[in-house]
Amino acid sequence: MSAFAETPRQEAPNRRLAISYAALKRGALWLLAVSSGIALIEPSPYEIVFLLVLFVFALTGIRFSQKLLPFALLLLGYNIGGIFSLIPWMADGASVRFTAVSVYLMITSVFVAGIMSQDAAGRLETLRRGWLFAAWIAGIAGILGYFDIAGLGEVFTLYNRAAGTFKDPNVLGSYLALPLVYMLQRILTGQTGMIRGLAALSIPLVALFFTFSRGAWGVFAGSAALMIALTFLAAPNTAARARIVGMSAAALIAMIAALLVALSFEEVRAVFEIRASLDQDYDQGVTGRFGNQLRAIPMLLDAPNGFGPLRFRWHFNQADPHNVYINAFASYGWLGGLCWFALTVVTIYVGWRLVFRRGATQLHAIAIWSVLFVTIFQGLQIDTDHWRHLYLMMGLVWGLAALDPEEKDAGAPAHPPPLRTTT
Secondary structure (H helix, E strand, O other), rough: HHHHHHHHHHHHHHHHHHHHHHHHHHHHHHHHHHOOOOOOOOOOOOHHHHHHHHHHHHOOOOOOOOHHHHHHHHHHHHHHHHHHHHHHHHOOOHHHHHHHHHHHHHHHHHHHHHOOOOOOOHHHHHHHHHHHHHHHHHHHHHHHHHHHHHOOOOHEOOOOOOOOOOOOHHHHHHHHHHHHHHHHHHHOOOOOOHHHHHOOOOOOOOHHOOOOOOOHHHHHHHHHHHHHHHHHHOOOHHHHHHHHHHHHHHHHHHHHHHHHHHHOOOHHHHHHHHOOOOHHHHHHHOOOHHHHHHHHHHHHOOOOOOHHHHHHHHHOOOHOOOOHHHHHHHHHHHHHHHHHHHHHHHHHHHHHHHHHOOOOOOOHHHHHHHHHHHHHOOOOOOOOOOOOHHHHHHHHHHHHOOOOOOHOOOOOOOOOHOOOOOO
C-alpha cells in the first residue's frame, strides 16, 4: 500500500519537467516563426532566434531519422559546390556572406526536419500561429509604407510597392502565401469561423495585393487552389466536402468583392494594370531577363565552378538570374546545380506521397506542400535560394515524411470533430 502511495510523488516532478520543456520548445518555435517575417536587416532576427531555438532543443537532445539522409546530403552537396565556386572570390566580402548564409540556411532546414520527429502536430500548430502573427506584422508594415503613413514609405516600400519588413515586395508577397493558405484551410474545414477567418486574412491579403508582385499573386492563387483540391480529397465524409465547396465559393466571392473595391481607386487600378501584364519591358529582348538566362546556359556549360557567388551581374546587365535553377549553376557550380535540381525532384516525390498519408498532421502537410510545390515552380522566375520560408517548408515536408506510422498518428485528429463521421 505504501509503495503504491509513493509512486505519484516520485513521478510528478518528472511529469512537470516534461511539460515545462515542451512548452519552452513550442515557445521558441513560435518566436522562430515570428522572426522569419523580418528580413530588413542583416543578420536578421531569424538568424539570432535560431541559435536560441537550437540551444533550447539541444537541452533534451535532437533525434534525426535516417530517412533525412538524402535531404541532408543533397543540401550539403549544394553548399560544397558553392564553397568551391567561392574559392577565387574569397577576398570579396559580399560573396563570402552569400555563401555563409547558404550554409546557415541548410543547417536550419535540416534542424527543422529533425525536430518533427516528436510532437509534430503540436509544433506545426505553434509554427502556424507564429506565421500568422508574423504575417500581420509584415502586412501592417507594408500597408503603412504603401500609403506613406507617418513617413514610413521610405522604409517599408520599394518601387512604390509594399515591401513591409522585407527588402523586396516579391519576397513579402510570397512569404504571406503560407499563413494565408493555412488560414483559408481552417475556414474551409470549420476550425475557424468564416467571419473570424476573413478578419484574420484581411491585413495579410491587403498587403499581398499592394506588393503588386505577379509571382506572389500567382503563388497564392495556385497554392490556394491546390490546397482546396487536396483538402477536398482528404475530407472524411460528404458533409465535409460540401462545406469545403461552399466555403471556397464564399471566400472567392469575398476576395473578388475586395478586389473590385480596391480597383475602384484610379491610382491603384493604374499600377495593377501595369503589374498584371505579362509583357514587361525588362523581360523582353536578348538583354532582357529571359534573354540573359538563355545566353547564360552555354556559358555555364563551360564553367564547372560557375561564375561564382553573386557574379552573374558581372556578365549581364542585371543583378541576379531571376531563375533559381540557373543561379544554382551560376553561383554553386555544376555540383551545386545538379544537387539543387536533384533535391527539387526528390522533394516533389516526397511531398506528393506525404499529402495523401492519413494522420494527425495531414492537413498541415497539405497546407505546407501546396505552397512549397508552387514556390518550387516560382523558382523559374525568381531566385528563391535565400528565402528563409522556403527552407522552413522544405525541412517541414521532409521531417513529416520521415515520421514513423505511430508518430504521425499521435496528437489531434486530422479534421475537426464536427466534420468527422460518428460511429
